[in-house]
Amino acid sequence: MDRNAKVAVTLGDPAGVGPEVIVKALATMPEQERRDFVIVGNTEALERANRAAATGLSFAPADTAGAGKIAVDEVELGAPLPEIGKVSPVAGDASVRYISRAVDLATSGDADVIVTAPINKEAMNLAGHHYDGHTGLLAHLTGSKSSFMLLASERLNTIHVSTHISLKGAIERARTERVLATIEAGHNHFMRLGKKARIAVAGLNPHCGENGLFGTEDTEFLAPAVELARAKGIDVVGPISADTVFARAYNGAFDLVIAQYHDQGHIPIKLIAFDTAVNVSLGLPIDRVSVDHGTAFDIAGTGKANHVNMLSAIAYARLMARSPRRQAA
Structure with a gap:
């Protein structure tokens, strides 16, 4: 299935390191394997990255790409290629249109999975696209009520109840319905990959509120979500104090942790798997x-960008492409 799965890779912000990590990742693959990829973006940006990284790749339109050529689904910029390493509304608009085109390929069946390079939220908003990032944009483009962010690594996985909102907003969002939906999304994903996950719900307040001394949200909203999920046959426990649950998961007690907000889940993952988590x-x-x-504007165009994370994303995308979708979105 790896060889047959069609992977659409979006360029990300063309002024960032996205084009560079893409060409570096593709350059590590055998020529025959590269035929399973189509890059959604601009050939000019890819060529610029190709020169900076000295990867020696060749590109051609997706409908004519032959042996030795990387297929590109060209999305016209409508303006000169943005300066490398600079926040630009032209780049922000382009990154959104790359994603939109990739979604079209996926929904039509012309791509089995999308891999996205990093975008810049400031550039995207300067261009008039007011989303919190990929997660909100993809939910809008696919007509989904909401979506969930899973950070996956070899020894720790976490899915978030909320992501790109204020801490105050995150507290307000940690309600039973949303926490339950997050548990179910994580459970369904692991079932699709052939594993019934052992799930732990991280507490919102210090020590899960210490019986109301530090807040009541854990007992009022999180605990009922856990009970509802367990009634559905999901292997889940909690809430468990966030200062211990991630260490326990890392050491093998749980397969997945439900994080209540962005930094609660991102900090432990980036501490232990900064280069490999997806x-x-x-x-x-x-x-x-x-x-x-992110877009790493400070090193964009220098040839210094590390492509290991892009390789990890591609590997996980292929894992998903091998696994049939077993649940409705």
Whole structure:
């Protein structure tokens, strides 16, 4: 299935390191394997990255790419190629249109899975696209009510109740319905991959509120979500104090931790798997995996960008492509 799965890779912000990590990752693959990829973006940006990274690749339009050529589904910029390493509304608009085109390929069946390079939220918003990032944009493009961010690594996996909102907003969002939906999304994903996950729900307050001394949300909203999930046959426990649950999961007690907000889940993952963790969108009618790093404007165009995370994202995307979708989005 690896060889047959069609992977659409979006360029990300063309002024960032996305084009570079893409060409470096593809350059590590045998020529025959590269035929399973189509890059959604601009050939000019890829050529610029190709020169900076000295990878020696060749590109051609997706409908004519032959042996030795990387297929490119060209999305016209409508403006000169943005300067490398600079926040630009042209680049922000382009990154959104790359993603939109990739979603079209996935929904039509022309791609089995999408892998996304990093975008810049400031550039995207300057271009008039007011989303919190890939997660919100993909939910909008696919008509999904919401989606969930899973950060996956070899020894620790975490899925988030909320991501790119204020801490105050995250507290308000940690309600029974949303926590239960997050548990179910994580459970369904692991079942699809052939494993019944052992899930732990991280507490919201210090020591899960210490019986109301430090807040009541854990007993009022999180605990009922756990009980409802267990009634559905899901292997889940909690809430468990966040200062211990991630260490327990890392050491093998749990396969997945439900994080209540962005930093609660991101900090432990980036501490132990900064270069290899990947971002997976759940709850969508399509499959999408992303690198778990930003546009790195400070090193864009220098040839210094590390492509290990892109290789990890591609590997996880292929794993998902091998696994049939078993649940409705």
